[in-house]
Amino acid sequence: LIPSVLAEGLFKAGFFQVLSHPILWESTLAFAAPLLLASVGGCISERSGVVNIGMEGMMLISAFFGAFTVDKVSSLFGLPGSAAAICGVLGAIGAGSLTGWLHAWACVRMRANQVVSGMAINLLALGVTNYLLLTVFQNGSTPANLAGIPSSHVPILGDISFLSLGSIFFSQNVLVYVALASVLAAHVFLFRTKLGLRLRSVGENPDASETAGIDVRRVRHVAVIVSGALCGLAGAYIALNGPNGSFTDNMTAGRGFIALAALIVGRWTPLGALGACLLFGFGASLDNNLSGLTLGTFQVSGSLLDMLPYLITIVAVAGLIGRSAPPAAGGVPYDPAEAE
Amino acid sequence: MRKLIALGTPLGSVALALVIGGVVMAVAQHSVQAPFNGYWALLVGAFGTPYDVSETLVSATPLIFAALAVAFAFRGGLFNIGVEGQLYVGAIASTFVGYSLHWPGWLLLPLCCLVGLLAGGLWAAAPAILKAYRGAHEVITTMMLNYVALDLMHYLLDSQPSGAPGPMGGLMPGTNASAFVNAVFPVIVPAWLVSNPPPRLSAAIVLALACGIVFWFLLFRTTLGYGIRAAGFNLKAARYAGINLNRTIILTMLVSGGFAGLAGTVCVFGLSHQLVDGFDGFALGFDAIVVALLGRNTAVGAILAAILFGALDHGSALMQTSAGVNISIIQIIQGLIIFFIGAEAIFHYLGRSGFLAARSSRIEPNVPAERALL
Numbered sequence: 001l002i003p004s005v006l007a008e009g010l011f012k013a014g015f016f017q018v019l020s021h022p023i024l025w026e027s028t029l030a031f032a033a034p035l036l037l038a039s040v041g042g043c044i045s046e047r048s049g050v051v052n053i054g055m056e057g058m059m060l061i062s063a064f065f066g067a068f069t070v071d072k073v074s075s076l077f078g079l080p081g082s083a084a085a086i087c088g089v090l091g092a093i094g095a096g097s098l099t100g101w102l103h104a105w106a107c108v109r110m111r112a113n114q115v116v117s118g119m120a121i122n123l124l125a126l127g128v129t130n131y132l133l134l135t136v137f138q139n140g141s142t143p144a145n146l147a148g149i150p151s152s153h154v155p156i157l158g159d160i161s162f163l164s165l166g167s168i169f170f171s172q173n174v175l176v177y178v179a180l181a182s183v184l185a186a187h188v189f190l191f192r193t194k195l196g197l198r199l200r201s202v203g204e205n206p207d208a209s210e211t212a213g214i215d216v217r218r219v220r221h222v223a224v225i226v227s228g229a230l231c232g233l234a235g236a237y238i239a240l241n242g243p244n245g246s247f248t249d250n251m252t253a254g255r256g257f258i259a260l261a262a263l264i265v266g267r268w269t270p271l272g273a274l275g276a277c278l279l280f281g282f283g284a285s286l287d288n289n290l291s292g293l294t295l296g297t298f299q300v301s302g303s304l305l306d307m308l309p310y311l312i313t314i315v316a317v318a319g320l321i322g323r324s325a326p327p328a329a330g331g332v333p334y335d336p337a338e339a340e
Numbered sequence: 341m342r343k344l345i346a347l348g349t350p351l352g353s354v355a356l357a358l359v360i361g362g363v364v365m366a367v368a369q370h371s372v373q374a375p376f377n378g379y380w381a382l383l384v385g386a387f388g389t390p391y392d393v394s395e396t397l398v399s400a401t402p403l404i405f406a407a408l409a410v411a412f413a414f415r416g417g418l419f420n421i422g423v424e425g426q427l428y429v430g431a432i433a434s435t436f437v438g439y440s441l442h443w444p445g446w447l448l449l450p451l452c453c454l455v456g457l458l459a460g461g462l463w464a465a466a467p468a469i470l471k472a473y474r475g476a477h478e479v480i481t482t483m484m485l486n487y488v489a490l491d492l493m494h495y496l497l498d499s500q501p502s503g504a505p506g507p508m509g510g511l512m513p514g515t516n517a518s519a520f521v522n523a524v525f526p527v528i529v530p531a532w533l534v535s536n537p538p539p540r541l542s543a544a545i546v547l548a549l550a551c552g553i554v555f556w557f558l559l560f561r562t563t564l565g566y567g568i569r570a571a572g573f574n575l576k577a578a579r580y581a582g583i584n585l586n587r588t589i590i591l592t593m594l595v596s597g598g599f600a601g602l603a604g605t606v607c608v609f610g611l612s613h614q615l616v617d618g619f620d621g622f623a624l625g626f627d628a629i630v631v632a633l634l635g636r637n638t639a640v641g642a643i644l645a646a647i648l649f650g651a652l653d654h655g656s657a658l659m660q661t662s663a664g665v666n667i668s669i670i671q672i673i674q675g676l677i678i679f680f681i682g683a684e685a686i687f688h689y690l691g692r693s694g695f696l697a698a699r700s701s702r703i704e705p706n707v708p709a710e711r712a713l714l
Contacts, residue, residue, distance in 0.1 A: 051479075053479070053483070105683075106679065106682060106683040110683035110684075112682040112683035112684070113682050115419055115421070115479055116629075116633065116678060116681070116682035117679065117682045117683065119421070119626065119629060119678060119682075120675055120676075120678040120679035120682055121675075121679070122626075122675075123626065123630070123671065123674055123675035123678060124671075124672060124675030124676065124679065125675075126668075126671055126675070127668050127669070127670070127671025127672035127673075127674070127675050128672055128675075130668040130671065131364075131666055131668040131669060131671075131672060134666050134668065135368055135666060254487060257483065257484075257487065260480075260483075261484060264480060302494075303491045303492070303494035303495035303498065304491070304495055306487075306491045306494075307487070307488050307491045307492070310484035310485070310487045310488050310491075311484075311488060313480065313484050314467075314470070314476070314480075314481050314484050314485070317470075317476040317477060317480050317481060318470045318474045318476040318481070319474050319475070319476070326477070
């Protein structure tokens with residue numbers, strides 16, 4: 001119902017006028033990038049058999065520490081903007097990895113319920129970042145002149161005006177390219193390397209993997225930490241995207257869950273996640289650019305558009321359009337002592 | 341004795357979380373005394389006067405319903421992470437009825453509760469049906485439905501970009517307000533006990549306690565409850581025993597969502613007397629998971645844990661004003677509690693490495709959620 005109403009409204013306003021607007025596509029990529037980084041991370045973790053619903057919290061914590069690091073290195077060491085931003089990204093990756101390690105420790109070593117641990121991380125992240133924001137920064141907000149990661153402009157290619165390809169593809173934030181590269185890297189790693197095969201086998205049948213000489217718990221441990229690091233990059237993007245960075249309370253606003261949704265809709269593959277993230281990014285971009293516009297007689301409702309990623313995910317897991325099945329051993333803690 | 345041991349993990353988790361919270365306070369204020377001042381203020385803030393006690397219970401009331409919802413599903417081996425969405429839908433539906441009908445209060449209030457219960461139940465039944473017949477994992481579907489419910493609420497209540505009120509937003513201010521005011525839960529604190537500020541504790545807490553009894557009765561005194569617990573313990577064995585699992589899954593989620601829907605109804609009819617967009621800050625249903633696990637998925641446990649959370653919630657205000665401890669420390673403590681409960685083996689680990697003298701023993705699956713879950 002909703003898509004048909006939407007399509008009708010768009011059509012009345014001039015379907016092609018709307019869709020040919022370069023800003024729509026530019027911001028599709030910009031919205032998709034953090035989702036993509038987190039979903040690729042989630043893919044690595046879940047393929048190894050550890051469910052990661054803590055991505056939201058991992059992103060939030062690293063977004064804070066990204067902004068925090070930028071602030072500290074520029075005020076203490078007087079680093080210039082770009083160097084400070086790089087430190088910020090590293091700080092975010094560090095914070096994300098550390099949070100990932102916490103999840104790994106609970107789920108793999110302590111054999112905690114993975115969903116409960118993920119929930120705990122989300123709750124903790126909210127509390128910790130809010131607490132630190134109010135205690136570390138004056139007035140409870142990050143300084144307005146905090147350095148960020150500016151958009152890059154690829155020479156020559158960025159100037160292509162044909163179909164605005166230059167502005168859509170070649171003048172994005174650096175982390176957008178990192179996100180796209182991470183998809184390729186994860187795809188090659190998971191499906192074209194021996195280590196990737198091992199990681200997937202651990203997620204499908206840990207008993208057999210252990211018998212074959214793979215250290216199941218170690219593989220899972222590392223996989224979850226890597227997923228934390230990627231969520232860290234996503235957090236860095238959220239906090240530091242643009243000429244100025246900032247951090248606000250609950251800044252990720254559910255994007256970790258949309259990344260999880262993309263992972264599921266993409267059937268636990270990096271390329272699938274790319275497709276889903278672009279779709280969800282397009283939805284967010286439509287929302288951002290069209291919400292509030294009256295198209296013909298139809299008014300675009302942002303709230304209804306926002307529902308789409310979640311509804312699509314439900315349809316995907318219900319197998320109404322092809323089945324989306326998780327790794328066989330996902331969510332089950334592995335205990336060598338209980339191996340059958 | 342077994343029951344005493346079963347208390348080990350929840351109490352240990354709370355204690356450990358409070359200790360870590362105390363360390364944070366001490367470090368933040370550079371004073372060893374800070375945590376003692378802070379926790380004392382928290383205690384006084386939560387239970388210092390009859391008014392504070394009533395406010396603590398006010399905070400606990402919706403949490404009791406929501407925690408019963410989570411616990412009921414856990415008992416059947418289902419993780420209902422979508423209580424938040426179910427309680428939103430319950431609140432929306434019951435408010436709609438409360439505003440639309442001109443019935444006398446004594447008739448309208450029960451009807452509104454029933455509508456909230458049904459709306460929450462049906463919202464939860466949808467993922468249950470998808471799980472039963474399509475194998476869709478309920479953690480994913482219920483989590484996604486949380487956001488759908490949140491967006492639905494934005495859509496219904498927020499002003500449209502043109503400035504026109506949302507479909508239900510226009511209904512709210514006043515049209516049938518008198519009919520609605522008739523249908524609120526009456527305040528049950530006598531005036532001689534608390535007069536100023538006016539007490540807000542309503543009869544909703546009685547309904548909450550009654551739901552605790554219903555929870556226990558359904559689980560332990562009915563055939564359905566037997567099937568639910570059997571499915572929670574061991575899915576395969578339950579199937580061999582001839583229990584209709586699809587039916588059990590759907591009924592479990594219906595009841596669970598019903599409790600959640602009541603939580604939403606109570607937020608509106610027992611306290612705020614109006615439907616505010618995102619009235620609980622999108623938090624109640626998630627806190628309820630902590631409360632349910634802390635209460636070991638029992639009715640009594642859930643009620644006690646909800647009161648503890650209510651105390652943390654209400655007491656933290658005084659902690660912030662008089663002891664200067666930032667209020668978000670409570671969120672950290674709650675997060676730590678669920679983390680330690682989840683990583684139950686941490687207590688064995690601490691016991692082995694000599695951190696704790698008394699070893700807390702692992703409880704055998706009184707709590708099916710631990711193993712049968714995913």
